Every structure is written in C-alpha cells, then in structure tokens.
Amino acid sequence: MTLNKDSKIYIAGHHGLVGSAIWKNLEQRGYTNLVGQSHKMLDLTDQNAVKQFFNVTRPDAVVLAAAFVGGIMANSLYRADFIMQNMKMQCNVIENAYKYGVKKLLFLGSTCIYPKNAPQPMREDCLLTSPLEYTNEEYAIAKIAGLKMCESYNLQYGTNYIAVMPTNLYGPNDNFHLENSHVMPAMMRKVYLAKLIHIGDWDALRSDMNKRPINPPNSLREVIGAGNVDGNSTKERMLKALAFYGIEDNRVTLWGDGSPLREFLWSEDMADASVHVLLNVDFKDIIGIDKYSSVCYGVKANGVVDRNNSEGRGGAIPSLGEIRNCHINVGTGKELSIRELANLVVQAVDFKGEIIWDVSKPNGTPRKLIDVEKLHRLGWTHKVEIEEGVKMLYEWYRERLK
DSSP states (O other): OOOTOOEEEEEETTTTTTHHHHHHHHHOOOOOOOOOOOTTTTTTTTTHHHHHHHHHOOOOOEEEEEOOOOOOHHHHHHHHHHHHHHHHHHHHHHHHHTTTTSEEEEEEEEESSSOOOSSSOGGGGGSSSSSSOOGGGHHHHHHHHHHHHHHHHHHOOOOOEEEEEEEEOOOOOOOOOTOOOOOOHHEEEEEEEOOOOOTTTTHHHHHHHHHHHHOOOHHHHHHHOSSSSSSSSSSSHHHHHHHHHETTTTTEESOOOOEEEEEEHHHHHHHHHHHHHHHHHHHHHHHHHHSOOOOOOTBBBBBBBBTTTOOOOOOOOOOOOOOOOOEEESSOOOOHHHHHHHHHHHHHHTTOOOOEETTTTOOSSSHHHHHHHHHHTTTOOOOOOHHHHHHHHHHHHTTTTT
C-alpha cells in the first residue's frame, strides 16, 4: 500500500524520542500533512477522547510511538502504571485506527518482549518461548499485547498493521529525568552532575536542575521533605537528593556490576527504519504470501468500519498455516557491556572521577542482542555507531542547557 506526499499521517508521541525523529524524517522526505497532539491536548488513555479524535481527524496512517517508559528503577516503582497505561493507549489507538479505516499503522514496541534467557542474537521467533525478565515484565507484556493486536487485526480483518521492535534507543529529545530515564541518558546526566559538583559550577548545576527537577519518591521525601528539588533549592537539599540517585562529588554509583551486554540504536536511525517500513513494507511482505489480502475489512462509505460486513475480510486462513512473529526487530546487531558504555560516557563528558558499581542492585537481563536479518532483507541497515552516538548525545544535551 502506497502513502503519497499528501497522506494524512498521525504520529502519536510526536514530542518523544522516536516520535519527534519520525516526524522530522517524514518532513525531510516531503510528507507535510502530519498530525500530532500533545498529552495535554489528547490523553491516549481516554477512550472517548481518542474515539473523538479519530472521528474528526480521519488519518490515512498512524505511527504509534507514544508509550509510558522508564528504566529499571521506574519499572520497579510503577509496575501497575507500566502495564495499565501502555495497554490503554495501545487498545484505544489500534481499535480506533481500525474503526475509522486507517490504511496503515506502525506500532513501536521494544526488544524487552523477549525472554530473559533467549538464545542470542534474539530472532523474532523466540517470542513467548520462556519467562520474561522480571524487572520489566509489565512493560514487556503490554508491548507483546500490542504486537499481537496488530497481528490479530491483520489476520481477522485484513488490515495492514506492522509492529517494529527497536533495541535500546538514545538520541535527541531523550529523557534525562533521574527517576524514569533509560540507562544511557541517566548515566550521562549523573556523570555530568557529579563533575559539576566537583568543579563547583553551581550556576550550571542549578540550570540543569531547573530544566529537569526531581520529583522525589516517598523514600527520598522522608529524608529531604516534600516538594520538587530544583535549581532554587538549597545546596544541602540538592546534594541530598542527588546522592539518593548515586551522584556525589566526583563520584557516581551505578546499579549492578556493569557486565550486562546491550545493543544501542541512535533514535534518528530508528526513525529512518520506521519510515522505511511505513512507506515500503506491507504485512504480506513480512509473511511472504502475495495472495494475502491487505484490503481493509467492511469499510462503509463514510470511513467507519461495519463489523457485520465480512466482504473483503482478511481472516486467519487455514491453508496458510500458523502465522505469528510477524514483528520486525530494529537494531544494529552489535553489542557492548554497560561498563564499556560507562567508559564511553566518561570520555564524552571528560569526567575524571570514580564510577562505583553497586552489585546489590539488579543487573537486569544479562544480554539483549537482536537478530536484524529480517530488517536487512527488507532493505534497511543502521548508520550511526555507538562511539559516535554517545558524543552526539552529550553535545545535544549540553547545547539544550545553554
């Protein structure tokens, strides 16, 4: 299915790490009829609000890049939120995309969907073969449900919904908040703040804290009291709050022993891969069956789906056998240890202090390398290597503090 330059494309999460990069990538390709709604304008967990938005907007295509995300600490603190918020968003967007006749949908998941002890590198077909990593189980289950929704809608209704599973992402517009950011931006900010404390650059430190204040969890409030910690707080209160997150004078404490192996992908590379799939790949291409119908099921003249009309139905066709694992891994196919990543961050920030590994804290999954053979067959490979990307991220971060 072809999207032309005038096609209306709704990008859910267009202010986020990947969504903003996808928006930029589409604009650079000449796609200018783009639609985005901030969280304040449209709460994707609100079923009625999402239904009204689709009823009014009627997009031709949807990119579902919005999600409730975070690292190990956030996943541990907000387990119910991670499964409920993500499930609500996915169900509301995918259901209304179908109801209002969206021609193409791209769902962004995560490689945390794979089992903790999956064979490496992880192929798409190792999904649901053994238990998940406990520390991010709720988020993984939500994303598995999302990709299965896409797969199931395609099989039952003949829709054209594609799910892509990116590896660990980093890049412009990343989340650097200490409470809920992913490993690389969290590590980078911690190292940067520890350096500022050591050199006594309180103006820069206050500027950083004002831009991204700390909303302390209950355990920290017991120590420093209620209320956010920002650049207007006292030095003593800021230092206590930062120490809670392992940030001290010329010293940073990181969780685990640094041994887990991780794969990282520059967010603008992920955006390019996403747009490549959106514009060039259909469900029939993934399952390798040309006769599979990608005609939208039972669409009325007004664009609303009639569930009682089975004309044009795709369907789980018995003669095709079992169709599953239709999602696409997106990554580099390369890995490094968290300790090696810390060294790259230390070099980029020019940090002369000490990194301490707290082995009493969880490491997370020992290894997470994905097989990207399917993606390569579909015509896309990454461009930015990790050594260059870490430097680029730090430059972006520092530039936004000026």
